[in-house]
Amino acid sequence: MMRHSTPTLFESARHVIVPEGIVSTGWPAVRDTCRELGITFDPWQQGSAQLILSKGADGLYATTVGGVTISIPRQVGKTFMIGWIVFALCIIYPGLTVVWTAHRASTADETFDGMKSMAATPTMAPHIDRTPDNGSEQKIEFKNGSRVVFGARERGFGRGFTKLDVVVFDEAQILTERSIDDMIPAQNASDNALTIMIGTPPKPIDPSEIFQDARRAALNGEAPDALYIEFSADPKADPDDRAQWRKANPSYPQRTKEAAMLRMRRKLSPDSFMREALGIWDEISLGKLAFTAKKWDDLAIENPDPEWPVAAYGVDMNPERTKVSIGVATFSDDGGVHLEVAADAPFDEAGTSALVDWLWTRAKRHVPVVIDAYSPARPILEAALKNKKMLVRILDANEYSQACVMLREAVEKHPAITHFGQEHLDHSAKNTVQDQIKNRPGSFKWNRPSLDVDLSPIVSITCAHFGAVKFAKRRLPASERKQRHAIVG
Template sequence: MPERRLSELARVLSIPSGIVSSDFPKVEKAARRMGIEYDLWQKGLLYLMFGRREDGLYACGEGGAVISICRQVGKTFTIGSAIFILCAGRKDLKVLWTAHRTRTSDETFQTMCGFARNKQMTPYVDHIRRANGQQEIAFRNGSRIMFGAREQGFGRGFDAVDMEIFDEAQILTVKALNDMVPATNVSPNPLIVMMGTPPQPGDPSEQFSQKRADGLAHTDGMLYVEFSADRDADPDDHEQWAKANPSYPKRTRETAILRMRKMLGGVDNFRREGLGIWDEDTTTSAIDPKQWAAGTVETPDLKGRVAYGLDMPPDRSALAIAAAVRHDDDTAVVIDAQSPAMSLVPDLRKQHIKVTITQTRDLGAATGRTLDMIHAGTLQHLDADHQPQLNTAALNATTRPIGQSGAFGWNKTGGDIDISPLVAVTLAAYGTTITKRNPNRRQIIGGA
């Protein structure tokens, strides 16, 4: 069978405009001296990833290179070898390579150390640091590749970084990106690479999912490559394996995929990680739109037990304040311990406002209770015209597992959705169930 090109293998291929040259020819020449011969699809991928426009900047420098790919393809070897060669040949190149899990980061580091032992590359390597949390390959020309796991907090405090490789991008939080991406701001020609498998339900995958949406829309300034089997693929069909995995059967053996098929714990996981198939892009809200609309009232009854909930989106771009009234009798202010709104607690306490801080168990109970009330028709709210932010949040929220007891909290269905108004309402409703103060009792602020 003739070798197929990247454009023939990728289910989705979105190429940035204006590519006139690439770093890849020099990389390929050095790779051959090392005994590495890239497959045709790998050549295409690396050519585009390192493609430059006429001004010399990377064509995907603005939006990054994003790769959705199944396991057992050899992506770490492909991209890792190219990054290693670039560092060996270019002065003072600083690279951060990060995975979500420590185990994945360690395995990548060991693979890269293997390149350093190649007799063609050894003269270019100055030293290798193996200490946990400080793993690094340093080159004689001043270039460095540093490795670490995001679960251990790796990525904060760096500056003047030229390239960042986000492995396991399906588990990539907004906070991790906020910690790391600004480190490339002073680089004259930065490049960010994200690669991962389709996310599982509950994974913090908003960033990866949004990048995929941009790729499917063929947004310019980024490279997006997706390898996957057909959506209705038979998981045991070897032809579908070949569609999903460009290295099968030439480099990835049948036994490796069979092992995944048996060990991944269910056909859905194999569809994602073994076949590269994303879950249906029809994620619906956990809140039934009809039930939500049924709770609309024109004039709310404000007599009763009052509580306030506060929440913020991760980027702190807004503050959501919700008030809830329970119609059987105090005022409570409730903030979840994991919310960015925790930064408001000292100021509230200076004003002698008692703040209730919820933990994981409390938040799970509050979310479940709010959902039950919506289903039962006992949660009332203003209409979408009066509360558009809350309405948008409610109709674009799903759930995510939290803790170890089966509890769940709210999650958003897209990267541009702000669910903090719904979280604030949930906390406020919870507050009405825990406060005992009579709202008609006069409150004295500032002491006796």
């Protein structure tokens, strides 16, 4: 009897959340096509493929709405598995269009090179027409009209497609709404669309809301039309424990050799090894709201005095840099801090100079402008503001966490803080949650429980409040107050 080289999917995966309504799967046709090509799969890959290609009663993929999300460590064999599934689909369905996109150009190039080698094997080569590469977009074109197109999101790849049947988002831990918006609408033209997100657990600085949201929804039972598969070691695993390596990587040690794991252990930082080699997600608490709604509402006032002097501005942008929020903190007569969003509007990088001028007109060189070091606003504004000799303060990770803690404490415990009751700020504040920082009890940063929450308004006033408390000069006497600020919708 042949001994299985690796475990089955349900023996090896930590989480397998299966979509509802499965009545069949496209796996047998793909399996048989791969066998004709001389390709076989390990048991865990077979189980994964069977679910990835699962179908409902209408004959469409069971995940055609919610998609497939796979959290998987490096060096497991994901490109082999997904790559051959894609090739088989291209052979079975003439004229199929597949896009395989990674965040980094190096990853996209590496994947293309690997799959081009797969396409050149003796059994596969007769199906291939050509493999053009113009530097920014690479293709594997089939004689039956199917094609697989590769590209990097950091190069702006993804726009211009009119019909996409299969989209593979590699490095999905770095995936923004803009990338989704560029490609997902093109899948509406497909008769049976399939979307696959593959990634490793994200770093704290990664723009990973889409990947995190997919995982959260699956684990909370809120994604009946999605497939979620996760391979990972135990949360507090010993990074040198070979048993934990086997838990995280179903291909170890038969296919992924010990030397490959040891190379990652040596080259990656301890935190990166836990994420990228062992698939362990950071322990975060996303269930605790930043502020109680009643407390936030109780601090709203209707008529802030326009004579209150400006103490600081805070600036933030959404991850796509299509919207800017500018928070302003003023000193009220009772010694407290009043917070408003002075601007919350669409943004295009072509308007950077106008935004800088707007801030210069109001802040000059003496009012601090505060930006989180990891905000999308920093690379756009920091140099331009400093060129004008403005008082720019960039908050590192520790300072930003401190700013979040300080604002929460101010809202919860100190009635001297007020705000204007603006709708967009209220929605942001009431839906923001605390993201606990690993190994730092009591420290957190803001996060959002879903993609519907815009963090930029709350982040902007968080930075402004911190600037007022930490960096602002003392209040001027009433007779010398000359500065004003304008509220822009």
